[in-house]
Amino acid sequence: MIDLVGLDGDDTLWHSEEYFARTGDALADLLGHYAEDERLRALMLERERANLALFGYGVKGFTLSMIETASEISEGRVSTAEIQAIIDAGKDLLGHPVDLLDGVAQTVATLAATHRVVIITKGDLFHQETKVATSGLADVVHGVEIVTEKDPATYRRVLERQATSPERFVMVGNSMRSDVLPVLELGGHAVHIPYHVTWELEVAERPDARHDRFHELERLADLPDLVSGL
Amino acid sequence: MIDLVGLDGDDTLWHSEEYFARTGDALADLLGHYAEDERLRALMLERERANLALFGYGVKGFTLSMIETASEISEGRVSTAEIQAIIDAGKDLLGHPVDLLDGVAQTVATLAATHRVVIITKGDLFHQETKVATSGLADVVHGVEIVTEKDPATYRRVLERQATSPERFVMVGNSMRSDVLPVLELGGHAVHIPYHVTWELEVAERPDARHDRFHELERLADLPDLVSGL
Secondary structure, eight states, rough: OOEEEEEEOTTTBBBBBHHHHHHHHHHHHHHTTTTOOOHHHHHHHHHHHHHHHHOOHHHHHHHHHHHHHHHHHTTTTOOOOHHHHHHHHHHHHHHHHOOOTHHHHHHHHHHHHHEEEEEEEESSSHHHHHHHHTTTTTTTTEEEESSSSEEEEEEEHHHHHHTTOOOGGEEEEEEEEIIHHHHEEEEEEEOOOOOSSEEEGGOOOOOOTTTEEEEEOOSSGHHHHHHHOO | OOOOOEEBBBTTTBBBBHHHHHHHHHHHHHTTTTSSSHHHHHHHHHHHHHHHHHHHHHHHHHHHHHHHHHHHHHHTHHHHHHHHHHHHHHHHHHHOOOOBBHHHHHHHHHHHHHSSEEEEEEEHHHHHOOOOOOHOOOOTTSSEESSSSSSSHHHHHHHHTTTTTTTEEEEEEEEEIIIIIHHHTTOOOEEEEEOOOOOOGGGOOOTTOOOEEEEEEEOOOOOHHHHHHH
């Protein structure tokens, strides 16, 4: 019997990566006169990867990585108007209203009527708190855990705080790397619900489909049935 | 009798504002050929204030505000080398080793032997977690609460989570605005220990010195005696 349902935030409850991807497209347009699209995107990914250990996840670090990319790709010719356009794109991302995926509000309410439900989301504390607060879900779920990395140690701490054990926990999210693999490793259940865009740094191999604690759904609306059968 | 001691992190347990101030000085030097020192510092403060609602506290937002200041003060003439120097200054701040104030390790250990001690620190989750982890204090204290804002609602939530009441709680820190006033408002005890630099956005009026739940100390080493007498 499942005692605790963990729901990822970005790209599981609300749209996020789509906006990052659009901002990446806008950056490629903005800087298109300095370099080819492919080279620019490769450099941006390299900057993001290199800065991750110092910046962590989130829009502000993403914005700083875009500025570094612009400096480097333009060989110093980037204009301050272009730099300001990048900062403004970052501000637009931070200020973007929360847009829930289809059926989320209803499904979370259904789940929360029968199970303890906790949002477990990764990234910038300030931005994630704002998103949770404006999502309309804060009063529906039983808790919110904002973490810097979703690895087995983090999930172990969350389960301790929530006073439950891995075998009574199911984590639900769009990222194999962050929502599925570390939870299976701990002995918990995991449900993968793919989102139509995946950030390259979140890509990971899928577990064996025969794994008996691993499940896949196309949409969150099917989750209550799956959870009640676990 | 005090049940829970809350300790602020930045500028109470470890140095922080001094490094921000030095980075501000370096920015003034870097951009000194565009504008007078005073105008530059005023503009930087204005940018920080304007961006706070979107960025929250922390180094990454500070770095983005520095870049905006550089763009604006130079009227678009800032070079990419100067922009990169600003980003590098931000990275230096993020990567700066944690440097405890004098006597902190010993005092926290003394306090933790007789009371529940929790670090309550504000700002960027990723950076604050890194600071706590490398401070050597994580295993000495009983908990760590990283929050986005220190207002009465935040302290109320922390006290609920820690299962105690304001009259059994004492908060200790260098900021009147964040560590003292909201806790007194809730009915808790507060100890102000000034740091030699205060960020202008943290400046607030001191409470009446005759307030019976407000205390002032010159150094953390005097805290165990004060707490045992409350």
